[in-house]
Amino acid sequence: MSKEKLQSHAVQTTGHAWDGDLQEYNNPLPRWWVWAFYLTIVFALVYWVLYPAWPLGKGYTTGIAKVTYVNSKGETVTTHWNTRADLMAEMNAAAKAQKPYYDKIAALPLEQIAKDPELNSFVISAGKQLFGDNCAACHQAGGQGVVGLFPNLTDDDWLYGGTLEKIQETITYGRRGFMPAFGSVFTPEQIDQLANYVLSLSGEKVDAVKAQAGNALFHSMDAMCFYCHGDDAKGRQDVGAPNLTDKIWLWAKVPAADTPEKKVEAVKTVITQGLGKGVMPAWKDRLKPEQIKLLAVYVHELGGGK
Amino acid sequence: MQAGIEEQSALYEKRIPIFPRAVKGRFRRFKWGVLILAYSVFFGLVWLPWPRHDGPSQAVMFDLVHRKFYIFGLVAYPQDLIVWLGLLLFIAAALLFFVTALVGRAFCGYFCFQTLWTDFFVWIENLIQGDRPKRVRLYKQPWNREKILKLGTTHFVWLLVSFWTAFTFAAYFTYAPELVRDFFTGQAHPAAYATVLILTLTTYVAAGLGREQICMYVCPYARFQSVMYDPETLVVTYDEKRGDGRMGRAPLRPGAKTREERRAKGYGDCIDCTLCVQVCPVGIDIRNGLQYPCISCGLCIDACDGVMDSIGFPRGLIRYDCEVNIKSPAPGKPHLHWKRLKVIGYGLAVVVMSALLVHSIANRSDLEQAVTQVRQPLYVVLSDGQIRNRYQIRLANRSDHAETYALGVRGIPAQAADFGNFQEVTVKPDQSILVQVSVKLPPEAAMRVESFEFTITPRSRPAEVHVSPARFYGPHS
Numbered sequence: 001m002s003k004e005k006l007q008s009h010a011v012q013t014t015g016h017a018w019d020g021d022l023q024e025y026n027n028p029l030p031r032w033w034v035w036a037f038y039l040t041i042v043f044a045l046v047y048w049v050l051y052p053a054w055p056l057g058k059g060y061t062t063g064i065a066k067v068t069y070v071n072s073k074g075e076t077v078t079t080h081w082n083t084r085a086d087l088m089a090e091m092n093a094a095a096k097a098q099k100p101y102y103d104k105i106a107a108l109p110l111e112q113i114a115k116d117p118e119l120n121s122f123v124i125s126a127g128k129q130l131f132g133d134n135c136a137a138c139h140q141a142g143g144q145g146v147v148g149l150f151p152n153l154t155d156d157d158w159l160y161g162g163t164l165e166k167i168q169e170t171i172t173y174g175r176r177g178f179m180p181a182f183g184s185v186f187t188p189e190q191i192d193q194l195a196n197y198v199l200s201l202s203g204e205k206v207d208a209v210k211a212q213a214g215n216a217l218f219h220s221m222d223a224m225c226f227y228c229h230g231d232d233a234k235g236r237q238d239v240g241a242p243n244l245t246d247k248i249w250l251w252a253k254v255p256a257a258d259t260p261e262k263k264v265e266a267v268k269t270v271i272t273q274g275l276g277k278g279v280m281p282a283w284k285d286r287l288k289p290e291q292i293k294l295l296a297v298y299v300h301e302l303g304g305g306k
Numbered sequence: 307m308q309a310g311i312e313e314q315s316a317l318y319e320k321r322i323p324i325f326p327r328a329v330k331g332r333f334r335r336f337k338w339g340v341l342i343l344a345y346s347v348f349f350g351l352v353w354l355p356w357p358r359h360d361g362p363s364q365a366v367m368f369d370l371v372h373r374k375f376y377i378f379g380l381v382a383y384p385q386d387l388i389v390w391l392g393l394l395l396f397i398a399a400a401l402l403f404f405v406t407a408l409v410g411r412a413f414c415g416y417f418c419f420q421t422l423w424t425d426f427f428v429w430i431e432n433l434i435q436g437d438r439p440k441r442v443r444l445y446k447q448p449w450n451r452e453k454i455l456k457l458g459t460t461h462f463v464w465l466l467v468s469f470w471t472a473f474t475f476a477a478y479f480t481y482a483p484e485l486v487r488d489f490f491t492g493q494a495h496p497a498a499y500a501t502v503l504i505l506t507l508t509t510y511v512a513a514g515l516g517r518e519q520i521c522m523y524v525c526p527y528a529r530f531q532s533v534m535y536d537p538e539t540l541v542v543t544y545d546e547k548r549g550d551g552r553m554g555r556a557p558l559r560p561g562a563k564t565r566e567e568r569r570a571k572g573y574g575d576c577i578d579c580t581l582c583v584q585v586c587p588v589g590i591d592i593r594n595g596l597q598y599p600c601i602s603c604g605l606c607i608d609a610c611d612g613v614m615d616s617i618g619f620p621r622g623l624i625r626y627d628c629e630v631n632i633k634s635p636a637p638g639k640p641h642l643h644w645k646r647l648k649v650i651g652y653g654l655a656v657v658v659m660s661a662l663l664v665h666s667i668a669n670r671s672d673l674e675q676a677v678t679q680v681r682q683p684l685y686v687v688l689s690d691g692q693i694r695n696r697y698q699i700r701l702a703n704r705s706d707h708a709e710t711y712a713l714g715v716r717g718i719p720a721q722a723a724d725f726g727n728f729q730e731v732t733v734k735p736d737q738s739i740l741v742q743v744s745v746k747l748p749p750e751a752a753m754r755v756e757s758f759e760f761t762i763t764p765r766s767r768p769a770e771v772h773v774s775p776a777r778f779y780g781p782h783s
């Protein structure tokens with residue numbers, strides 16, 4: 001075909017013709033599209049300059065954007081932009097925002113902290129965090145503990161005392177609870193009697209005759225149970241001996257037992273084997289004093305304190 | 307051929323420049339009135355001081371960072387604002403429909419930001435380059451000193467106005483005097499610079515370069531308003547019967563000067579001076595009938611009324627009138643047709659929603675409380691066998707003074723609830739406080755009681771008792 005004929009269309013072609021009349025239209029891209037494309041190129045260039053982008057063997061281009069933060073050693077670090085440094089900088093900012101509260105906590109006596117509505121609100125929210133990070137592994141997220149392993153902090157029974165000061169002391173220095181094993185000291189029958197007596201103290205259904213014998217044993221110089229648990233069996237907080245007359249059980253898995261026999265069994269197990277695992281670690285080297293103070297108030301409020 | 311390609315790939319038709327002529331008249335005066343009012347509010351309000359015991363002393367400020375919105379004596383929070391904004395949007399929409407059904411695109415012509423800013427920009431253009439004939443000449447003449455100077459100055463002033471518009475907008479979101487200082491010393495937040503930059507550019511482009519194109523191609527409202535037009539809607543119309551007559555329009559010339567002469571020859575009243583076309587900011591000829599780009603600004607009415615006055619013909623060749631009237635054999639005086647179901651419906655919606663909004667603002671509580679139950683553990687058995695549940699109460703004081711709240715319970719004995727140190731708690735303005743409460747019930751009561759209520763009473767308004775329901779869980783529930 002003649003050249004004129006080929007180009008007589010309204011649309012421009014690339015000017016090539018194959019097989020006689022096969023042509024290619026020359027339809028340019030819309031202008032806005034082209035500009036948008038150029039813009040993405042510019043964006044990419046700016047990005048390369050600012051942020052980490054290109055791999056270079058073992059390293060990479062770091063870009064000129066910088067983040068400054070204070071690391072755990074207290075050194076001010078300035079590094080190329082990356083999400084981790086960004087996070088550190090944000091954490092620092094958060095810690096800074098908490099500082100005035102912690103300063104106040106450090107300066108005030110425990111009672112005052114619990115009485116100041118603003119500080120107390122901070123204790124409730126920050127305490128939850130701190131407790132979750134440090135204490136919840138044993139005492140559970142809500143402080144409810146695990147029967148037989150870790151004490152419940154939300155009830156009103158305190159082995160070592162539930163005042164603010166006592167709780168602070170417990171967290172700071174830790175505790176070590178111990179009860180000797182009586183399995184080799186007493187006959188199985190005596191242990192049975194003791195268990196019945198101990199259960200009777202909490203108002204459980206027991207064999208009255210056995211319980212009476214257990215009572216005698218409890219207060220005898222042979223067993224010396226009263227030495228730790230007290231004459232009235234109400235325990236001694238200075239040695240961490242539990243009150244046996246309340247309805248709260250930590251070591252003997254009484255709440256989980258559904259029959260009187262199983263309850264007796266649960267108490268017998270404790271008397272026979274004794275206890276050496278009531279260990280609460282000391283936190284004085286792991287937490288700052290004001291953090292411990294805050295936790296003391298928090299824990300005190302979990303259980304209503306004493 | 308090249309032109310053919312251009313046409314195919316171009317996104318829009320090349321703009322035909324419009325040089326609106328300045329005009330005097332009622333609608334022009336009304337437009338200036340609205341513009342001055344709107345500008346004084348927008349540019350002035352942000353500088354109005356408003357003493358507050360805390361927070362900024364600025365009458366209107368939207369503090370996004372602290373999520374507080376100061377509107378004169380009112381401090382609103384996002385949760386209020388969601389409701390109020392919803393209502394406000396609804397009212398605005400209903401009002402728009404109401405007005406459109408009555409008088410067409412009145413919003414477009416007099417109140418729209420695009421119109422206001424374009425109007426002002428054209429005024430600047432007019433001031434620097436002269437009126438329409440001069441601007442047309444300037445446009446056509448080759449680039450020389452005069453053209454560069456005049457156009458350059460115009461664009462420079464436009465940019466200044468755009469900048470101040472953008473800056474003012476940004477100042478609504480932070481304490482304005484502080485922003486001025488920080489902005490010009492390079493210490494303002496990057497977001498402030500970004501906002502100002504973007505808004506400066508968009509204002510400049512929309513009001514300086516885009517103008518009527520925004521109304522015609524960008525604005526979505528222009529596209530659906532025709533739905534709201536009725537034959538009874540008042541719109542800017544050219545009275546074709548009167549203007550064109552039997553034989554069409556004719557310039558004033560000997561033998562066709564008075565109305566009687568023109569009647570006799572069959573000519574209408576329109577003397578084809580094209581002033582109505584020259585003043586039109588969207589560049590249309592209203593004599594071709596109602597067209598979608600017409601923004602109802604009424605400037606053509608002003609222009610034609612002026613012409614009619616000068617030649618001693620009655621006014622109103624171009625006027626606000628409705629289709630029914632204009633088309634009727636014996637047109638009456640134009641008037642508002644408000645006795646229509648649609649108009650009354652929209653009107654009612656506006657009134658009801660406005661009442662709701664006022665009620666909602668007036669009855670906003672100064673206290674925001676939330677009671678949450680501590681669910682870990684759900685309940686605790688105490689040493690004496692009692693069952694204890696624990697709750698957290700959050701009290702947020704939204705008033706402008708410190709308030710003391712007395713806490714109490716209903717539905718269980720008062721001594722069952724232990725509020726610790728906070729039976730009464732004082733909360734500073736704009737602060738919130740968490741209070742822990744433990745509720746202790748003997749086992750029998752714990753089995754019976756499933757729910758009760760907390761009461762929170764502000765000391766300064768003992769009659770205003772806020773009640774929050776709570777549940778009680780025991781071993782058997």
Ligand code: SF4
Nearest residue numbers: 586600601603604606
């Ligand atoms: S036709 Fe008249 S009312 Fe419509 S936009 Fe133009 S000047 Fe304004």
Ligand code: SF4
Nearest residue numbers: 576577579580582610
């Ligand atoms: S201003 Fe009036 S008289 Fe002049 S052309 Fe327009 S309609 Fe006709």
